[in-house]
Amino acid sequence: MSASHDHDHDDAHTGPIKTPKQLAWAVFFSFVVPVIVIIMLANYVSTASKPAAGTGALEGQAVAARIAPVAKVEVKDVNDVAALASGEKVYQAQCAACHATGAAGAPKLGDAAAWGPRIKSGVEALLNSALKGKGAMGPQGGGDFSDYEIHRAVVYLANQGGAKFDEPKAPTPAASAAN
Numbered sequence: 001m002s003a004s005h006d007h008d009h010d011d012a013h014t015g016p017i018k019t020p021k022q023l024a025w026a027v028f029f030s031f032v033v034p035v036i037v038i039i040m041l042a043n044y045v046s047t048a049s050k051p052a053a054g055t056g057a058l059e060g061q062a063v064a065a066r067i068a069p070v071a072k073v074e075v076k077d078v079n080d081v082a083a084l085a086s087g088e089k090v091y092q093a094q095c096a097a098c099h100a101t102g103a104a105g106a107p108k109l110g111d112a113a114a115w116g117p118r119i120k121s122g123v124e125a126l127l128n129s130a131l132k133g134k135g136a137m138g139p140q141g142g143g144d145f146s147d148y149e150i151h152r153a154v155v156y157l158a159n160q161g162g163a164k165f166d167e168p169k170a171p172t173p174a175a176s177a178a179n
Contacts, residue, residue, distance in 0.1 A: 085149050086166075087156030094145060097152055104136035107161065115161025123165045126154045 017023050041052035091099070091109070098106040118126060130150050133139035140150050151168040158165050 030034070056167060085145060085152070087149075089153035090145050090149050090153035091156055094140060094150075095157060098137065106137065109157060110160045112162040114128075115158060119158055119161060119163040120160065123158065123163075126158055127151050130154050135138075 017026055033141050046178050047163075085093070096109075098104055102108045107118065127150070129137070130153070131147060145153075148168060148171050153166060155163075155165045
């Protein structure tokens with residue numbers, strides 16, 4: 001009985017691997033299967049960002065668009081009056097957002113009653129308000145347009161409201177530019 005007892009005791013301690021060949025296969029698959037799974041997962045995750053052959057992702061224009069600078073510097077010649085925007089163009093681009101609708105208490109374009117008291121203060125006072133800001137209107141000086149262009153827009157707005165202001169004179173070349 002003790003011999004059969006020892007045999008039962010040995011069976012309880014053995015696993016599913018009974019031969020060295022089975023052990024070799026188990027060790028092989030315990031390393032290969034996780035590596036294959038990791039490679040497949042990495043490939044699945046990164047496939048969306050890989051440009052395929054025939055796509056436009058690597059074309060010269062597409063690359064140039066992706067690395068283009070965010071801002072551009074444009075140098076204007078203040079002496080070139082033809083290149084400067086007219087009062088009406090500045091109004092359309094900058095002023096119409098509020099002065100066309102009367103938003104935030106802005107006097108509407110052509111409203112003589114609203115523009116009357118402002119016109120009496122003079123073009124210099126109106127220009128000062130436009131350049132430095134007044135009430136809800138932010139300062140326009142140093143923005144997209146030169147002070148001369150803002151001056152032209154102020155004259156345009158005021159003249160539409162009943163004023164008879166003259167178009168501002170073009171800026172004169174600086175003395176250093178003449179030398």
